[in-house]
Amino acid sequence: MIAAVTTRLMLLDTASLYFRAYHGVPDSVRAPDGTPVNAVRGLLDFIARLVADHHPDALVACMDEDWRPAWRVELIPTYKAHRVAEEAEDAPDTEEVPDTLTPQVPVIEAVLDAVGIRRLGAANHEADDVIGTLSHRATGPVDIVTGDRDLFQLVDDTRGVRVLYPVKGMGNLAAFDEAALRERYGVDGPGYADLALLRGDPSDGLPGVAGIGEKTAATLLTRFGDLAGVLAAVDDPGAALTPTQRRRLTEAHAYLAVAPRVVRVVTDLPLPDADATLPATPRDPEALAALNERWGLGGSLTRLLAALAARR
Known part of the structure; x- marks a missing residue:
């Protein structure tokens, strides 16, 4: 499990956020070789703003190891069926993703790793399940950042769990606690x-x-x-x-x-121990410099590193 956290933990629904970044930042934002990096740079800028505005002490970029788990599909065969890309009949399901987004995902992962932002997924489960487990284990307040309303089910005032939900692009976040949920949906x-x-x-x-x-x-x-x-x-x-x-x-x-x-999201996954404390300086400066040169991360990376350094 994640090492005991007694201060503010932030959990990112990473795929939800880089999809929004991809659609919110023009694809004219490109690497030196002309490859689009709009999702990469948009996500880095978004994380920088989250760190600067909400001051998390620890942060986990939660990943989809399986975006459409077989055990969920077995129960409801239509589950996310419309998102399945057309493949050969015997091929595993893959999610239909824009052609220029798919190559950016490994870059996002490599940059987060080099910066020192913890990534975590779980076999046969979605990021939602990782978020559910970590939020239930946390001993301090939790901010869940997602564009997926499914995670509203984790809101819990008694445990300090709220959802930060982008309501327009990446710049405007609505904070959902129990009062906000009841006002908007009539439920907790x-x-x-x-x-x-x-x-x-x-x-x-x-x-x-x-x-x-x-x-x-x-x-x-x-x-x-x-x-x-x-x-x-x-x-x-x-x-x-x-x-x-x-x-x-x-x-x-x-x-x-x-x-x-x-x-209902899973809340009891056997996740490994990990230190999710946000770094003040990059974990692997040489790798990060190489990634910056290769992909032209520019001001987006500079702003993220400045936000992390300001926490010291």
């Missing part, structure tokens, strides 16, 4: 997972329950407490469900039986 952190699976999520290939949108899902969860309470109400003739709601929930029984395992 754990309730958000139940809301998501009832409502469905086309971006993840989750069908949801036909005819039950976000507002109805929130109303049902407020009325009956959680998904278990909603399902118990289906079997209770006296429960305050409309005939249509009762029918639709009954018809979705098979989906609702497996959806919680798919939607």
Whole structure:
């Protein structure tokens, strides 16, 4: 597991953030040889701002070792199915990614390693599961930085866990604590997972329950407490469900039986020990200098190193 942290821990949903960087920074930002590095430089600038604005003591760039785990697909075959790139029938699923983004991912990983920012993934699991595990193990406040609303389920005021969510590009972050979640969605952190699976999520290939949108899902969860309470109400003739709601929930029984395992993030992965303390100076200056020369990281790298140095 990550070494005990008693101060502020920041967890990055790295793929979510470099996708946003890729789409938020023009591809005219290129290396000396003309290769696009917009995702690389955009992510470095974003991390620099996070460090400067939110002052984490430790930071982990959480990675997708498996963006579409087979065990989730076995439970819900449509899970992220629309994102699968066309490959040979016997080839493993690969995510459909823009051609000019794919080559930037190894560069991002190499730069983070040379700077000394800890990267961590887990076999057969998504970055969400790594984030869930680390946030549950943390002994101090946690900031989760993600463009994926699924991680709202980890918000927990009693443990100081909140989500920083980019609402426009990379420059404007909304901080979601329990009050913000209730104001926006009508549920708390754990309730958000139940809301998501009832409502469905086309971006993840989750069908949801036909005819039950976000507002109805929130109303049902407020009325009956959680998904278990909603399902118990289906079997209770006296429960305050409309005939249509009762029918639709009954018809979705098979989906609702497996959806919680798919939607709820894993919080007990056997992750290795690691020091996630942010460095004041680069871990491998020579490697970083070579990467800077090769990829033309320029001001983006300078700003990140300045933000890290300012923490001393």
